Amino acid sequence: xxxxxxxxxxxxxxxxxxxxxxxxxxxxxxxxxxxxxxxxxxxxxxxxxxxxxxxxxxxxxxxxxxxxxxxxxxxxxxxxxxxxxxxxxxxxxxxxxxxxxxxx
Amino acid sequence: xxxxxxxxxxxxxxxxxxxxxxxxxxxxxxxxxxxxxxxxxxxxxxxxxxxxxxxxxxxxxxxxxxxxxxxxxxxxxxxxxxxxxxxxxxxxxxxxxxxxxxxxxxxxxxxxxxxxxxxxxxxxxxxxxxxxxxxxxxxxxxxxxxxxxxxxxxxxxxxxxxxxxxxxxxxxxxxxxxxxxxxxxxxxxxxxxxxxxxxxxxxxxxxxxxxxxxxxxxxxxxxxxxxxxxxxxxxxxxxxxxxxxxxxxxxxxxxxxxxxxxxxxxxxxxxxxxxxxxxxxxxxxxxxxxxxxxxxxxxxxxxxxxxxxxxxxxxxxxxxxxxxxxxxxxxxxxxxxxxxxxxxxxxxxxxxxxxxxxxxxxxxxxxxxxxxxxxxxxxxxxxxxxxxxxxxxxxxxxxxxxxxxxxxxxxxxxxxxxxxxxxxxxxxxxxxxxxxxxx
Numbered sequence: 001x002x003x004x005x006x007x008x009x010x011x012x013x014x015x016x017x018x019x020x021x022x023x024x025x026x027x028x029x030x031x032x033x034x035x036x037x038x039x040x041x042x043x044x045x046x047x048x049x050x051x052x053x054x055x056x057x058x059x060x061x062x063x064x065x066x067x068x069x070x071x072x073x074x075x076x077x078x079x080x081x082x083x084x085x086x087x088x089x090x091x092x093x094x095x096x097x098x099x100x101x102x103x104x
Numbered sequence: 105x106x107x108x109x110x111x112x113x114x115x116x117x118x119x120x121x122x123x124x125x126x127x128x129x130x131x132x133x134x135x136x137x138x139x140x141x142x143x144x145x146x147x148x149x150x151x152x153x154x155x156x157x158x159x160x161x162x163x164x165x166x167x168x169x170x171x172x173x174x175x176x177x178x179x180x181x182x183x184x185x186x187x188x189x190x191x192x193x194x195x196x197x198x199x200x201x202x203x204x205x206x207x208x209x210x211x212x213x214x215x216x217x218x219x220x221x222x223x224x225x226x227x228x229x230x231x232x233x234x235x236x237x238x239x240x241x242x243x244x245x246x247x248x249x250x251x252x253x254x255x256x257x258x259x260x261x262x263x264x265x266x267x268x269x270x271x272x273x274x275x276x277x278x279x280x281x282x283x284x285x286x287x288x289x290x291x292x293x294x295x296x297x298x299x300x301x302x303x304x305x306x307x308x309x310x311x312x313x314x315x316x317x318x319x320x321x322x323x324x325x326x327x328x329x330x331x332x333x334x335x336x337x338x339x340x341x342x343x344x345x346x347x348x349x350x351x352x353x354x355x356x357x358x359x360x361x362x363x364x365x366x367x368x369x370x371x372x373x374x375x376x377x378x379x380x381x382x383x384x385x386x387x388x389x390x391x392x393x394x395x396x397x398x399x400x401x402x403x404x405x406x407x408x409x410x411x412x413x414x415x416x417x418x419x420x421x422x423x424x425x426x427x428x429x430x431x432x433x434x435x436x437x438x439x440x441x442x443x444x445x446x447x448x449x450x451x452x453x454x455x456x457x458x459x460x461x462x463x464x465x466x467x468x469x470x471x472x473x474x475x476x477x478x479x480x481x482x483x484x485x486x487x488x489x490x491x492x493x494x495x496x497x498x499x500x501x502x503x504x505x506x507x508x509x510x511x512x513x514x515x516x517x518x519x520x521x522x523x524x525x526x527x528x529x530x531x532x533x534x535x536x537x538x539x540x541x542x543x
Contacts, residue, residue, distance in 0.1 A: 027461075027473045034457040035478030035496075038450060039529075041536045048532025049525065077514070077525050078492055082478065085496030085510030 029093045032086070036094065042101055054101035061095035149174035150467035153235050153245040155225045155405060157181030157209060159188075160251030160437030160452035163541045164460050169216040171464035178219040178243060179212060180235065186542075187278035189309060190449045191534055196275070196286050197319025198326075199487055205278065207542040215543075225252070228409035230430045247463050250411065250418075251436040251452065252403035253277070254308050257416070260399040261301075261374055268376035272394045276308060288393050289320060295330035296392035301371045301381060303399045304338040306417070308438045308447045311343035311493070313397055315483040318348065321356045322486050335362045336381065336389065337369045343446070344483060344491050347514055351485035351523075371396070402439035409433055417441045422499045423475050424462035425455055434459050443504030445497055451479045453541055475499050482530035490526035491518075 024032070039050050046052045053061060067073055068083035069091065083091060149172050154165045157179055165179045186207045194200045212218040221243070227236040228248065235243045256274060258265045264272070275285040289298065298320050302313040317333045324331040341364075342348075352360045363369030373382040380390040401416030411418045411427040418435040419428040422443060427433045436459055437452030445451045454477040462472035477497040482490045495511040497504050514526060 025473070028476075031458065031461060031473050032476045035454060035476065038453055038478065038537050038540055039480065039533050041539060046532065046536065048535050049528035050532040050536065077518075077522050077529060078480065078494055081494050081510060081512050082480075082496065083510075085478075085507040 024090050024093050029090070029097050032090060033094055033097050036098070040098075044101075053098035056099060058092075058096045058099035061098055062092045065091040065095060149176075150246040151176045151244060152178070152247045152249060152463060152467075153243050154179045154249040154251065155181075155235065156251035156253060156403075156437075157183070157186050158251060158253055158437065158452065159449035159537070159541050160253075160456045161249065162186075162207070162209070162212060163453045163456035164249050164251060164436060165212055165218045166216055166541070167457050167460035168464060169218060171460050172468070173217065175464065175467070176219070177217075178221055179209065180221045180223060180225050180237065180243070181209070182222060182224040182238075183279075184209070184222055187282070188449065188534075188538065189276075189278045189312070190537075192275070192278050192282045193312065193315045193319045194484065195282060196289060196316060197323045197484075197487075198286075199319065199484075202283055202286075207538055209542070211543045225405045226408070228405065228433070230410060230433060233432065246432065246467060248409070248433045249436065249459065249463070250406055250409060250433060250439065251456065252405050253438050254400040254447075255403045257399040257401055261371055261396065263374035263376065264396050264398050268374055269396070271376040271379065272374060272396045274397055275395060276312075276397050276400070285393075285395060289323065292328070292331065292392040294328040296328070298324075298331065298333050299381070299389060299391040299394040300333065300335045301394065301396040301398075302335055302337045302339065302342070303397055306447060307397070307400050310446050311348075311481060311483045314342055314344070314348045315485075316395070317360050317362075318351065318356075318483070318485045321352070321359045324359060325356065332358075333360045334389070334391070335360070335369070336371050336383065337362060337364055338371070340364045340366050343481075344493055344513060346516055347491040348483070348485065350516060351489060351491065355486050355489065400438075402435075406435065406439050411435055413441075415441070422502065422504045423458075423472055424466070425459040426462075434463060443497070444495065444506045445477060445479055445504055446481070446495075448479055448481055450481060450537065451477070453537060454478060475504070477504065480533065482526060482533060484527060484530060485523070486527075488527050489520070489523040490530045491523065492526050492529075 040053045042054055044052050044055045065083050068076055068079040072080040152168055152175055154161045165177050168175050168177045187205045191205055195202055209220045213220050223237040225235055226238045233245050273281050273285045275281045300313050300317055317335050321333050368383050368385050370384045371381045372384050380388050382388050402412050402418050406412045406418050411430050411433055413419050418440045420435050420440050421428060425434045425436055427435055436455040438447040458475045465472040480494040482492045484490050491514045493513050496507040498507055
């Protein structure tokens with residue numbers, strides 16, 4: 001049985017010019033996570049080579065994501081290219097989001 | 105490019121939504137879904153009709169119900185099963201069965217409460233907010249989502265019409281045409297040439313013709329060692345060209361030949377009865393099997409809805425995918441002009457998630473969040489050799505633009521181990537996106 005998912009339930013605010021340091025809102029993190037789950041799914045186990053994210057420690061995920069962004073670890077195929085498209089804070093929030101998805 | 109120019113500044117959650125959000129983090133997903141699947145008051149929050157059960161439409165229906173289970177969501181799709189275009193080239197190369205490409209709608213209905221109507225959409229009355237189905241039935245909508253994919257532009261290449269496609273298959277819509285092309289590939293003689301006619305941009309799945317050439321060459325290398333693949337192109341470049349060419353040279357030598365537009369490769373006329381195509385300089389290429397991938401446009405229902413522009417495609421607002429031409433009609437996927445995003449199943453799935461969130465928000469009187477998109481595309485050069493391109497996109501100045509210094513191609517010096525890993529990821533991606541869309 002497939003797990004759900006990024007809730008795309010929203011609570012929304014005004015879209016306005018903002019400072020670069022602003023933390024992404026919970027809704028914004030979910031929108032960004034929508035792109036992750038297309039490959040990684042939302043369950044704690046995947047059947048293929050792309051690792052699952054749900055329920056993994058936030059620190060593990062965020063340190064991996066930040067390393068992909070900065071160092072392009074030797075074992076990466078695509079995540080270095082993807083991580084570079086996010087601000088550090090967004091990667092940390094995405095890590096927290098997936099850490100918070102319930103493990104099966 | 106400044107991608108930080110717009111941010112959500114404040115949140116105004118109502119208490120019920122706050123509980124829901126907490127539920128996503130804290131509770132098991134299954135009970136959470138269970139309360140959602142069969143809402144007693146479906147429809148009170150708004151009626152959304154989705155046309156098209158592919159990557160765009162099915163994802164939209166699913167994520168609309170996740171966003172707000174009280175929405176009345178109807179998915180209109182004539183076929184009871186769906187064959188994916190992604191991985192159709194693997195089937196053509198003999199790497200998987202046709203049945204492995206089949207997706208169904210049971211989960212959308214049973215788990216999410218989407219109403220499935222197996223009928224073809226015929227017409228849209230945007231003023232009355234109704235979708236007319238073939239057979240006369242009408243569905244009323246508050247928001248209409250069109251995700252109908254492409255139509256082929258018959259006779260855009262002279263002589264290439266529906267009848268010609270029976271002899272010279274396009275196989276650019278999945279299912280029967282792809283099956284026919286596979287049978288023809290199997291039946292040609294060793295030493296025969298397989299010609300692929302590739303169109304100018306924009307078209308569905310820009311790397312597709314070249315993955316097709318790759319996997320046909322792979323099949324020939326195993327079963328028809330004297331056969332070759334000839335690509336006649338209306339362009340001077342193509343998606344992942346350097347990576348494809350590197351792989352072809354390593355794996356297939358001169359088994360694949362690519363003729364660019366500048367080199368005379370553009371096909372201007374088709375003679376189906378003679379199994380022949382004519383090039384711009386008047387020369388004629390005859391072959392045992394010719395696959396013509398013709399120019400394309402947004403599917404006809406978009407014309408009926410009045411959302412198509414003079415280009416043949418559909419301009420949309422990038423934060424919501426609402427048509428720029430007709431209010432309350434959202435259009436997703438290959439039919440759209442989506443800025444920097446290519447026409448792919450991944451893109452359609454990404455459009456759908458953004459649009460579903462936006463529609464659910466707007467129907468509740470709220471402003472949608474900022475859009476964010478990823479597109480990733482793996483192409484197989486051989487069963488254990490894949491190459492990839494990915495892009496990340498945000499909205500800037502009312503357009504979908506690629507986020508600078510991110511995304512891009514597999515490195516040209518990736519080496520066999522990474523190409524093998526990307527081939528595994530291609531399989532894993534297919535399993536994940538089909539679940540994200542239909543399950």
